Amino acid sequence: MLPCGTFNQDYGRDTAVIRTRLQWIITILALVVLLTFPLYGDHYLIGLINKMSITIVAVLGLQLMMGYCGLISFGQVAFVAIGAFTSAILTATYGWPFWLALPVSGIVAGLVGIVGGTPALRIKGFYLALATLAIHYIVTWLILHLKITGGVVGLHAPPPTAFGFAFDTDETMYYIIVPVMLLMTYFAKNLARSRIGRAFVAIRDNDLAASVMGVSLFRYKLVAFFIGCFFAGIAGSLFAHWMMFVHVEQFPLADAVFYIGMLIVGGLGTIVGVFFGTVFISLLIEAVTFASPTLTGWFPALGIAPAAALGASAFGVIIVLFLIFEPRGLAHRWAIFKASYRLFPFAY
Amino acid sequence: MQFFLELSLNGLVIGALYALVALAIVLVCKATEVVSLAHGQLLAFGALFFYVGYILLGLPLWVGWLVGLAMGAVLGFAVERICLRPLIGQPLFSGFLMTFAVFMVLDGIFALILKGEAWGFPDFLPKGNITIAGSSVPVGGLYSLGICLVVFLLTVLFFRYTKVGLGMRATAESHQLAQSAGINVRTIFSLVWILSAVVAVVAGVMLARYYDIRFMLTMVAFKGLVVAMVGGLDSLPGALVGGLLLGWVENVASGYLDPIVGGGIQEVAGYIMLLLVLLVRPYGIFGLVRIERV
16 A cells, blocks of 8 residues: 555556655665675675575575465575576686676576476476475486586686676675675566566466466466576576585575575565565574574583574474464565554554 | 396385375375375484384383384374464465474474484394395395285275274365264364374384484485375375385386496486376376366
């Protein structure tokens, strides 16, 4: 709902994402703070924002597939890996520039996604979830056994360069990762509002009804797979060049699990939910990592490094609580909050 | 031929265990329409309690079994009561994600208990090998195959010939109709989870003979899911056929293909089989083909 006193006087206004002057001011301020952050920010925080931004790109792709189109996927991390390895192979082995390898690795991941997604044309729901799990295992197995990916050794990914300047620190990579993340968010937000996005929602809500209404299931499910995996590929390429090294163990199944958790916590079917979910779960995992040595100090019986185990448990408990008490995620809470401050003196 | 027979027999022995895990998943799916990811942890915890009873406390073998089965049943009941009951009436998808959250919670606890170690599991079945058709097979494996088939048969008979089993089948058809016929659907849900946890624990203890109690053990549930999908999510015979098939395919593939591709084919053979089966029969080999209308 719109704030009081905001009228739409032309079509441009009606379809705008940012509507009021206050929203413009907040957006510009936030962008300025975000883009100047490496100049004064803490090194650790910059690394964390890099990591979160890459995750956001991957989760945005999953949101378009799962939240909008209803295609549950446990394979997103595998496609991130495909993007990362494609980018590393193109730049390190064939000497392509990063700026070309970035979109190409997205497209390669998307095309592999289409091939992997063909079973999705006939199956859905749990069957699809398991099929994508199969894709994850098959992809990681192939990466381990193919010559071109470096197998168990992994691959070096050179840092991006522009005009003789190398982006080889967290601070400099920030200026590639964050703008790409903003661009992909803009793309995802507008895609969700377009004809394609509406077709996705129709398929999610009832694929048979959508097909009766003339939405081509064949075309749009393949488009969903392509776009979701394209986002994953972009995230993978960013990740490879930020880490400057790719290895199959950087892409465990647990991350795919975390991505789905981020969607549940954030809210399925909203772009803003991706941000809430990713930040929430990432901070939770960071907090557990920090708390783990202290906890071991208090309870020596826990063992040396309970971080991973505690992280998994805490994550699980959070998901259980969200599914029972807030199944529509933080985005829903945020929508309620916005509505209530816009109505402020009145209850409704 | 000799080599092939040996691979096949050993594959079938493991496959029967996969079939039991799949049976547990299919039972839950049939009655409550929730596809469970949590069964790997249920069976791992069952094996853990069996170990605690039989080895750490030094109880007799059958008491160890009882401890494992009872604790597994309690865990299954708790999962249904605490986590899944509040979701009644919500989309099926939430139930799936809930079992997946339960999987994460139990996974973390399991890892905390193990601290990254593997607990050597006692081999409580007779040792030695016997020769069948010229190929040698461990006797323990044959016993395990036998136990699996008996448990499978008992469960199917229970499902078919007891009043509770009838209630479960009625609930599987339609929750609302079952309720209006005087069946307490909630009680049925609890009972189904308990029954399926018990079946899973039997599989877990037998599987721990091969894998020991380690982190890997919980991952067997994914194989169980693959089996359930290949056989069809709502088919009991499908679970048995799918399980035996998966065990056989894995073993034969690793025997013949591993030297060519350099190892590890056992991990992916099942998944490749799953994709192929789903391409041809999207509801599994024996699954009920749903006819949808708008």
